[in-house]
Amino acid sequence: MGGFNRLPKRDAAMLRDNYLACKHIWAGLNI
Secondary structure, three states, X not given: OHHHHHOXXXXXXXXXXXXXXXXXXXXXXXX
16 A cells, blocks of 8 residues: 555545445445
């Protein structure tokens, strides 16, 4: 995940939150 180091911290946090939210949704769908 070296690409995250090039992003501003705020954007990296936003991407991480979006990723975790998507992962949570997919887990809820049991796919």
